[in-house]
Amino acid sequence: MGQGAVKMRRIVFLAVAIMTIWNAALATANAYMPEGKFIRYDEAGLNRLRQAAKSEAVESVLVKSLGSHANWQMKQPIQFVAEKTGSADFFANGGTKNDYASLSIYYWPDASTPFGLPYIYKDGLINPERADLSRYDAIRLEKMVSAVATLSTAYYVTRQEEYAQRAVLWLRTWFVYPMSRMNPHLNFAQSVPGKAAGTPAGIIETVGFIQIIDAAMMLEDYPGWTEEDKDALRHWFKAYLRWLADSPLGIREKAANNNHGVWYDAQIAAYAYYIGDTDLMRSVIGKNAYARIHKQIRPTGEMPLEMSRTRSLHYVLYNLRAFVTLARLAEKVGVNLWDYETEDGRGIKKALDYAVPYVLGEKEWQRHSVVPEKEHIAAVYLAMAGNHFRSERYLSAAVTLLGDPAGFQAVAVRSFSRSFPGGR
Numbered sequence: 001m002g003q004g005a006v007k008m009r010r011i012v013f014l015a016v017a018i019m020t021i022w023n024a025a026l027a028t029a030n031a032y033m034p035e036g037k038f039i040r041y042d043e044a045g046l047n048r049l050r051q052a053a054k055s056e057a058v059e060s061v062l063v064k065s066l067g068s069h070a071n072w073q074m075k076q077p078i079q080f081v082a083e084k085t086g087s088a089d090f091f092a093n094g095g096t097k098n099d100y101a102s103l104s105i106y107y108w109p110d111a112s113t114p115f116g117l118p119y120i121y122k123d124g125l126i127n128p129e130r131a132d133l134s135r136y137d138a139i140r141l142e143k144m145v146s147a148v149a150t151l152s153t154a155y156y157v158t159r160q161e162e163y164a165q166r167a168v169l170w171l172r173t174w175f176v177y178p179m180s181r182m183n184p185h186l187n188f189a190q191s192v193p194g195k196a197a198g199t200p201a202g203i204i205e206t207v208g209f210i211q212i213i214d215a216a217m218m219l220e221d222y223p224g225w226t227e228e229d230k231d232a233l234r235h236w237f238k239a240y241l242r243w244l245a246d247s248p249l250g251i252r253e254k255a256a257n258n259n260h261g262v263w264y265d266a267q268i269a270a271y272a273y274y275i276g277d278t279d280l281m282r283s284v285i286g287k288n289a290y291a292r293i294h295k296q297i298r299p300t301g302e303m304p305l306e307m308s309r310t311r312s313l314h315y316v317l318y319n320l321r322a323f324v325t326l327a328r329l330a331e332k333v334g335v336n337l338w339d340y341e342t343e344d345g346r347g348i349k350k351a352l353d354y355a356v357p358y359v360l361g362e363k364e365w366q367r368h369s370v371v372p373e374k375e376h377i378a379a380v381y382l383a384m385a386g387n388h389f390r391s392e393r394y395l396s397a398a399v400t401l402l403g404d405p406a407g408f409q410a411v412a413v414r415s416f417s418r419s420f421p422g423g424r
Contacts, residue, residue: 038214039270039328040380041153042387045415050157062410063157069407070154070163073147079140080173080180087135090188093197098183102138102205103130104190117194124310124370137182138205144174145208152215153408155222164222167215168229176232184239186249200253203244204263209237210270210325217274237271241280244268254288258305259315262292262322269329281333289326289337299345301354312367316355317378323348324381327388338388352385352394359397375401380409383416 036043053059082097090101105126109116119127131139151167154160173180189202216233219225244250244267253264265288272280296303296319306315327337327348341347357363359375359382379402386394398413 037217039210039273039325040214040384041412042415042419045387045418046156046411048418049411049415053157059414062414066150066154066157066407066411067160069150073150074162074166076143076147078170078173079143081137081140081182082180083133083140084137085134089193089197090135090191093188095188095197096183098181099188100137100141100182100186100205101188102136102190102202103127103132104192104196104199104201105130105138107192109193115194119193119195141205141208144170145211148215149211150408152218153411156218157411161222161224164219165224167219168222168225171212171216171219171225171233172229175236176229181236184236185243185247187247198249200249200256201260203250203253203267204260206240207263207267207322210267213270213274234275238275241268241271241275241277244271257295259319259322261288262296262319262326265289265292266322266325266329269326273329273332278333281329282335285326285330285333285335285337289330290340293323293337293340293346293348294342297346297348297351299342299350301350301352303351307367310368310370311373313358313365313369314373314375316351317359317375320348320351320355321378321381323351324384328384338385348385349389352382356382356393356397359400360393361400376403376409380412380416383413387416387419 036046038046049059049062053063081100084097084101086095086097086101095101104119106121106123107119108122108125108127110118110120130136133139148167148170151163151170155164155167175181186198186202186206188198189205190199191197191202192199216225216230220230244253244264250264253260255261256264265284268284269281272278272284296305298304303316303319306312306319309315323337330337338348341350358365359378379398379400382394382398382401385391386398395417398417402410402413
């Protein structure tokens with residue numbers, strides 16, 4: 001081979017190498033563009049909404065609705081885990097008033113046994129005993145998350161400090177004050193009377209704490225949310241992370257092959273994000289997320305374990321919410337789960353594309369559901385996906401699920417819908 005040919009070959013090789021690096025850099029830059037610091041909101045979109053609300057009628061209506069919900073929350077009593085009196089079994093098993101307790105929601109008394117024990121499983125049918133505030137805390141937790149999310153969002157958008165003050169009181173009551181705070185474990189969550197004091201599945205009940213992370217960040221500039229408060233909340237989540245990682249219940253929940261496993265990873269990643277542990281975020285995403293996509297999503301986009309449930313569409317969307325949350329968090333450490341596909345085509349987008357026609361009413365869900373479903377909470381996650389993929393179709397699905405705009409869920413959807421051209 002002549003010198004000219006060798007030189008030309010080197011030039012071609014160098015050009016190819018440069019283009020490969022350049023294309024990889026572009027792909028990385030385009031794929032990993034975290035939309036601000038929040039998880040369930042687009043920060044830039046939310047800031048534009050806050051500014052536009054002062055002059056644009058649509059946003060003003062939305063903010064007025066948010067304020068109405070916040071004003072209602074201002075009147076609601078603060079609730080906390082130490083209010084319960086508990087049951088004899090709960091205290092006999094070592095429970096204290098500061099320990100979170102709940103009932104495994106699909107378990108019912110067995111009519112054929114004395115005292116109904118042990119309870120038996122009826123998939124999809126929620127036992128109303130879960131709402132017994134003398135024994136269980138699930139309703140209290142739901143009320144706390146809703147109040148804090150609404151009030152912190154209202155503060156961030158309107159800058160009215162009374163909303164922040166109330167949100168801070170909720171947070172201190174649940175996570176800071178020794179007499180009222182929840183202990184950072186779930187040893188007594190989703191108990192099964194006559195069978196188990198607590199179960200691994202109970203860990204999914206703190207999924208709402210991911211919203212608490214956003215709320216805490218929204219309150220960062222409020223003087224009444226002190227450095228001591230912030231340190232206390234981070235200390236609580238550090239302790240909770242240790243329990244999730246090391247406890248027998250946490251280890252078993254991590255091994256779950258359905259939505260419980262994905263939500264476990266999403267919680268670990270979210271709490272690690274809040275305390276600044278990016279190594280833990282990368283670890284849980286790198287070790288688990290790809291395997292969960294491979295195991296749980298078929299090349300068609302179907303999720304068999306969720307579709308086999310008696311509330312099948314609900315659980316399909318519920319698992320999508322978990323995967324989307326994990327994808328959002330992965331962005332923040334430079335990992336692109338959104339566009340990841342296995343060799344045979346399994347991926348988050350494939351699962352979205354499978355579900356969206358049913359959300360839009362283009363296809364009729366053929367599987368039976370034992371209860372009617374309201375899936376408005378899933379709207380935020382479809383809006384996240386719409387923002388990442390620049391998809392008006394996903395955004396339309398989000399708006400369809402949202403229904404009548406109200407409260408912080410509508411604000412979150414709107415923040416993502418304003419984040420790309422045509423999203424208004």
